[in-house]
Amino acid sequence: MIELSLNEVEMLAAKAARGAGFNWGPCDDIGKCARALAAGGLPWAPSLLALARDSPSLAAPTLSFPAEAGSAISAPTDGSCLCPIRTGALIADRPGLLMGHPLRIDRVAHPLWLVGFAALWDVRVHVSWRGACADVAGGAIAAKAGDAGWLAPDADVTISGGPDDVREPDRRRRASIDPTVFEALGAMAARTYVPASASSRATGAGGSRTDDE
Amino acid sequence: MNTIALRPPDVVMRLDRMGASHPTRLSFLRAMMRQAEREAWKVAPAAWELDNDGFGHAVIRVDMPMRTYSLVAFSTPLADAMRTDRVIAEAWDTSYVLYDGVPDAAEIARLAANVPLQEAGRFSERDLILSRANKSVRLFAHVVERLAEGRQPDAVQIENVGYLMRTTAVYGNGKFGIADRDRISQRPEFAGPFRAEMLTVWLIRSFTIALAEHMARRRAPGRAAMLDPELRRQLGVGNSTGLGMAPFLVRHPFLLHRWMLARETALARVRSLAAADRGSIDGFLAALAAMQDNIRRWKTEDTAQGAALLRLAADCDQISGKAGSILAGEAQPWEALYRFAEQNLSLEGQEAMVALMLEPHGALVDELADTMACDEAAVYRIDGAMSCGALRGLIETHYGWALAYDFGSAEADARFWYVSEEKLEPRLGERHSEPGAEREQPLAVARDICRLAAVLEAEPSESPVANLLLGQPQWRHVVRRVQLAAGNPYTEIRGNLIDATMRPIDLLRSKLAFFGASRFDPRSDRWLRISLFAGAPFPEDIVARKPARAIS
Numbered sequence: 001m002i003e004l005s006l007n008e009v010e011m012l013a014a015k016a017a018r019g020a021g022f023n024w025g026p027c028d029d030i031g032k033c034a035r036a037l038a039a040g041g042l043p044w045a046p047s048l049l050a051l052a053r054d055s056p057s058l059a060a061p062t063l064s065f066p067a068e069a070g071s072a073i074s075a076p077t078d079g080s081c082l083c084p085i086r087t088g089a090l091i092a093d094r095p096g097l098l099m100g101h102p103l104r105i106d107r108v109a110h111p112l113w114l115v116g117f118a119a120l121w122d123v124r125v126h127v128s129w130r131g132a133c134a135d136v137a138g139g140a141i142a143a144k145a146g147d148a149g150w151l152a153p154d155a156d157v158t159i160s161g162g163p164d165d166v167r168e169p170d171r172r173r174r175a176s177i178d179p180t181v182f183e184a185l186g187a188m189a190a191r192t193y194v195p196a197s198a199s200s201r202a203t204g205a206g207g208s209r210t211d212d213e
Numbered sequence: 214m215n216t217i218a219l220r221p222p223d224v225v226m227r228l229d230r231m232g233a234s235h236p237t238r239l240s241f242l243r244a245m246m247r248q249a250e251r252e253a254w255k256v257a258p259a260a261w262e263l264d265n266d267g268f269g270h271a272v273i274r275v276d277m278p279m280r281t282y283s284l285v286a287f288s289t290p291l292a293d294a295m296r297t298d299r300v301i302a303e304a305w306d307t308s309y310v311l312y313d314g315v316p317d318a319a320e321i322a323r324l325a326a327n328v329p330l331q332e333a334g335r336f337s338e339r340d341l342i343l344s345r346a347n348k349s350v351r352l353f354a355h356v357v358e359r360l361a362e363g364r365q366p367d368a369v370q371i372e373n374v375g376y377l378m379r380t381t382a383v384y385g386n387g388k389f390g391i392a393d394r395d396r397i398s399q400r401p402e403f404a405g406p407f408r409a410e411m412l413t414v415w416l417i418r419s420f421t422i423a424l425a426e427h428m429a430r431r432r433a434p435g436r437a438a439m440l441d442p443e444l445r446r447q448l449g450v451g452n453s454t455g456l457g458m459a460p461f462l463v464r465h466p467f468l469l470h471r472w473m474l475a476r477e478t479a480l481a482r483v484r485s486l487a488a489a490d491r492g493s494i495d496g497f498l499a500a501l502a503a504m505q506d507n508i509r510r511w512k513t514e515d516t517a518q519g520a521a522l523l524r525l526a527a528d529c530d531q532i533s534g535k536a537g538s539i540l541a542g543e544a545q546p547w548e549a550l551y552r553f554a555e556q557n558l559s560l561e562g563q564e565a566m567v568a569l570m571l572e573p574h575g576a577l578v579d580e581l582a583d584t585m586a587c588d589e590a591a592v593y594r595i596d597g598a599m600s601c602g603a604l605r606g607l608i609e610t611h612y613g614w615a616l617a618y619d620f621g622s623a624e625a626d627a628r629f630w631y632v633s634e635e636k637l638e639p640r641l642g643e644r645h646s647e648p649g650a651e652r653e654q655p656l657a658v659a660r661d662i663c664r665l666a667a668v669l670e671a672e673p674s675e676s677p678v679a680n681l682l683l684g685q686p687q688w689r690h691v692v693r694r695v696q697l698a699a700g701n702p703y704t705e706i707r708g709n710l711i712d713a714t715m716r717p718i719d720l721l722r723s724k725l726a727f728f729g730a731s732r733f734d735p736r737s738d739r740w741l742r743i744s745l746f747a748g749a750p751f752p753e754d755i756v757a758r759k760p761a762r763a764i765s
Contacts, residue, residue, distance in 0.1 A: 005338070006395070007387025024655040025682075025689020032593070060683055086686060093597025093679035120593065139590070173338060173396060193634035194649030200633065200642060 001176040009175045010035040012185055013048055019191035020052035026085050033088070033116025038175035040119070040134070040141030042112060043150055045181045050153065051084070051110045052188060058083035058109050061090055073097070073105045081109035081154045088117030091159075098123055102160035111155045115141060124162035129155035135162050135169065142169030217484040217548055219477040221702070223614065226473070228708035232719025233521070233560040235568040238575060239475055240729030242745060244582035245411040248402060249755050252278050256416070256752035258423075259315060263288060265431040267424050270325060273416050274315055275752075277402050282341070283312040284416035285321065287329050288424060296347050305331070307378065307420075311342035311413040313392065331382070336390040342413040343391055346378040346421070349451065353377050353425060356440070360429030363438045371444050372510050375732060375744050377421040379451025383410045398586070406468065406586050407728060411745075418450045418746050447510075449747030452730065455740035456639045459720040460630065463656045466697055466704035471587045472727050473703035476567070479578035483570045484548040486577075489540040496573025497536065504565060505529050507731060507748070515735040521561045528554075528562025532569070592701075595693055597679025601672040604695060608666050611698045614707040615659035616666060626660065627713035629653040641717060641739065655690055659709045665691045 004012070014031030022030060030048070037044035059076040060083060073090070075082060087108055091097050098121070108114060108129075115127050118136040125136050131149025135142045149155070177185075194200070224230065236243070248254075260272035273284040287308045295304045308328045316324060320339070327334030331345055348354075352366075352374040359366040385407070386394040397403040422445060429437040462469050489497075508526050513519050532554070539553055540546045547570055554566035571578055608616070618625045629650045633640045644650045655661070665688050672681055682689050698704045709715060716738045725733070730743040 003335075003337075003390060005387030005390055005393050007393050008390065023687040023689065025691075025693065026686050028690060028693075032590075086683065089686065089689065090597075090679060090683055093595050093682060094677075096598070120590075122594065173393065190634065192632060192652055193637070194631040194640070194642065194652050196633060196635040197647060197649075199647055200640060200649075201635075203643075 002179055002182050004038075004175045004177055006035050006038055006173065006175060009038045009044065009177075012182075012189060013044065015189035015192055016048060016052065016185040017188075019188035020055060022055070022085065026089065029089055029092075029117070029120070030085060030113075032120055033085075033113055036119030036139060036141060037112065037116045039171035039173075040115075040143060040169070041172055042115065042134075042141065042143060044112070044116065044175075045177045045185060047110050047112045047151055049181060049184055049188075050151070051113065054081075054109055054153070055083065055085075057081075058086075060086045061105075073103070075106040081107045084108050084110050084113035084117075088114050088120075092117060092121055095121060095123065098125065098159060098161075102158050104156065104158050106156045107154055108157050109154045111152060111157045112150050114157055114159070118159070124164065126160045126162045127157065128160075129157045131155075137162055137169065140169045140171045215485065215545065215548075217481050217545075219474075219481050219702075222705070222707060225477060226703060226705060226707040228706060228715065228719045230560050230564065231706065231723035232716065233564045234723045234726035235561075235565050236726045236729045236731055237476060237479070237568040237571045239479060239571065239578065239582045239585070240727055241405060241407045241582075241585075242411040242415065242729030242749070244405050244579075244585075245408045245415065246749065246755060247579065247582075248405075248408070249412075249752065252402070253756060254752065255756060256419070259283060260321075261427075263424070263427055265428075266290075267428040267431075270321065271420060271423075272316065272321075273420060275412070275416070279402065280313075280400065281315055282412070283315050284413060284420065285310045285312050285316055285324050285328065286417070286420045287325060289329050291347070293350070296350070302381065303333070305329070305345035305381070306348045307417075307424075308345040309343070309413060309417055309420075310336070310340045310391075311409060311416075313339045313341055313397075332389055334389060338390075338392040338396060340391040341385070341397060342409050343384040343389060344380050344382060344413055344417065346380045346417060346450065348378050349374050349376060356425045357428045357432070360426060360438045360440065361432040361436075363433065363436050365438060365441050365444060368444060371447055373512060374451075375447065375510065375512075375747050376418075376449050376451035377425055378417070379453055379742065380414065380417065381453050382457075383413060383452075385410050404586060405582055406472070411728070414450050414452075414745050415749075415752065418448070419751055421450065422448060446748060446751075449731075449744040449749070452725075452743050452745055453736075453740060454721050454725060454743065456641060456717055456721075458724055459717050460639050460654065460656055462706060462720055462724055463658060463710065465589065466694060467587050467589050467592050467701060469706075470701040470703040471585050474701075475581040475585045476571075476727075477703070479571050479574075479581050480551075480567050482577050483574050484551050485545065486547050486574075487545060488543075489546040493573040494537075494540050497540070497569055498533075500569045500572035501529060501532060501536070503748075504569060505533075510747075511732045511734075513734040518733065518735050521559065524559040525561040525565060528558040528565065531557060532562075532566065592697055593693070595678065595682070595689070596696055597677055597682065599678045599696065600674060601669050601676045601678060601681055602674030604678055604692065605666065605669045605674070607695050607699050608662060608669070611702075612659075612662045612666075612695070612705075615662040615705075615709075618659050618663065618709050618712075620660045620663055624713040625709055626711060628711045628715070630656040630710070644711070657709075657711045658691075658694065658705060660711060661691045662695070665695070 010031040013034030014027045017027040017030040034044040059080045061073045115134050119139045132146035133144045255276040259274040263269040271286045275282045291306045356366045403409045539550045554563045620626050629642050629644045718735050732744040734742040
């Protein structure tokens with residue numbers, strides 16, 4: 001396993017997401033989610049690979065506005081799954097959706113990313129689906145049960161208010177990543193780089209020289 | 214008495230003015246040295262394992278009230294042909310880690326296997342900052358030779374070069390596995406921006422001089438001289454900086470705002486003072502003299518910077534001639550002096566005046582250095598309930614400068630920022646003649662604001678922003694900037710960063726001035742050399758409470 005700093009996790013995830021075709025803003029979200037998931041000891045890296053593979057077929061959520069407490073986020077009618085990044089971003093933008101009773105979201109692909117987003121929402125919540133659940137408070141994630149469920153390709157997710165009396169979970173300061181997964185994410189990230197050309201070598205950085213002074 | 218308002222962002226955030234920035238007493242290295250003095254940090258070698266040629270390792274230990282840190286330095290042979298100044302090199306004369314604690318033998322062995330490799334090594338969370346430096350060949354050899362002869366080096370050569378070594382990178386925040394910034398940002402000694410980086414460079418400066426003296430002693434035991442304290446103090450650490458630094462200011466708008474806000478608040482406080490007392494006038498004049506001395510030592514072959522320096526020297530003469538009478542005025546004399554600068558001096562001169570005016574007012578402004586860090590996570594959230602009409606209003610209020618560009622013109626849209634596959638470093642490409650624009654980095658803020666403004670024209674005014682972003686997530690990062698700019702006036706560089714005439718070194722200079730760099734020496738429009746800590750005290754001076762000379 002390769003040990004990464006959390007900043008490396010954030011940068012790698014954001015770049016890999018960009019290489020996979022996500023827009024810049026969502027890439028920032030993905031980087032921050034990955035960092036929170038890594039700090040919670042959750043498998044952000046294999047989940048990101050799977051998300052990148054599936055993302056072209058995932059749907060945006062729909063919602064009738066104004067979004068008030070108790071509004072539902074609807075699953076697509078064509079049977080496809082919801083994109084967890086667009087769903088998580090919607091809840092981030094409309095925190096009112098989390099007020100009141102539990103929010104149930106059907107057929108979310110790679111629901112782990114909703115746990116990552118919950119760490120960005122600045123609220124205390126409990127996120128669960130079949131085989132996995134986590135308390136999220138103060139930006140930190142406490143995995144309560146799971147392992148099998150974290151990498152579920154899709155699930156019906158419930159988000160409810162977290163208990164008030166739970167202290168903020170401890171965060172890990174480092175992340176471990178399988179070398180094969182690391183390489184695969186690196187290859188995705190490399191799609192954001194521009195190969196050198198004769199002209200870029202000459203002018204891209206303002207000229208190169210040996211320091212002879 | 215009037216309270217003087219902060220200078221508006223339309224003045225402060227223009228690229229040409231940012232490119233005329235001078236270091237001030239709020240700069241990060243100054244704030245770090247004040248903290249060292251306040252807390253009486255003790256700096257001493259803990260290991261010195263260097264051979265006759267100066268190769269080996271050393272550990273310099275820093276004891277602070279709460280913790281101990283160490284600079285672990287490695288000095289290794291390097292063929293002259295390998296000594297490139299650029300961040301892309303693969304070997305260096307010396308390499309360094311700022312270590313959390315004092316390393317034992319096993320940790321030294323781990324570091325010895327990784328630190329000289331820099332980017333190709335892997336690091337642990339005990340390793341806080343990673344850096345490397347190359348010798349200034351002409352000066353380093355001369356200093357060693359002269360000291361070994363029992364003589365002092367030529368003062369002119371010291372003045373012309375100004376440093377024995379220059380760093381080509383100083384890495385923090387988790388790079389290559391070193392500690393995340395989160396790990397140290399809550400520690401009081403590293404609460405300010407880049408404070409651990411500045412400490413590292415400060416210690417590197419001491420190491421470079423100790424290394425030269427060591428080599429002279431080994432060459433001529435019992436006969437070698439120590440470097441004269443005055444010459445010694447003139448030596449800083451050189452640094453070569455290129456485009457890698459530029460995207461940082463665009464990617465961290467809230468942090469940029471905090472830096473600018475602190476400096477502008479300090480300036481406004483001084484301008485608002487009702488009177489100028491004798492002590493502060495003397496302090497101002499001493500700072501002016503130090504700046505004139507610094508200009509004399511400031512060497513550049515760059516035509517534009519050379520011309521700016523000539524104007525700056527003339528500006529300083531003007532200030533010197535007028536300051537006494539203006540500051541003797543009865544009502545808000547510092548404001549009068551600033552107005553004089555604004556009306557009579559070049560941009561270099563005006564920004565130099567900012568630094569000079571802050572210099573004698575430490576008691577009034579120094580605490581602002583502690584406000585320059587920020588919690589970016591706290592401002593990350595998008596207010597999706599905001600209406601598209603309100604967002605449009607924010608753009609009109611805060612981005613008039615961006616809307617004024619015509620991105621239909623080839624000149625305004627001439628370039629693109631990208632990351633080079635070969636070097637993994639930011640680069641600037643020509644959009645209309647080079648491949649790769651489809652992989653552009655999101656730094657074209659003005660253009661993207663214009664595009665978002667056009668999209669908003671088609672949205673119902675009352676429709677929430679969240680609705681727009683749900684359908685068009687490509688605007689997410691742009692909306693975030695606009696909402697942030699609303700309450701934070703200095704978030705945006707008010708210039709087109711992809712314009713044909715844009716000079717990236719303006720961005721670099723602004724950031725480097727906040728670090729505390731001086732003697733900016735552009736080597737092209739995309740990279741420059743600077744000096745850090747030239748003329749500044751050494752750790753042992755501070756502990757001995759010798760008065761610090763103004764760094765201008």
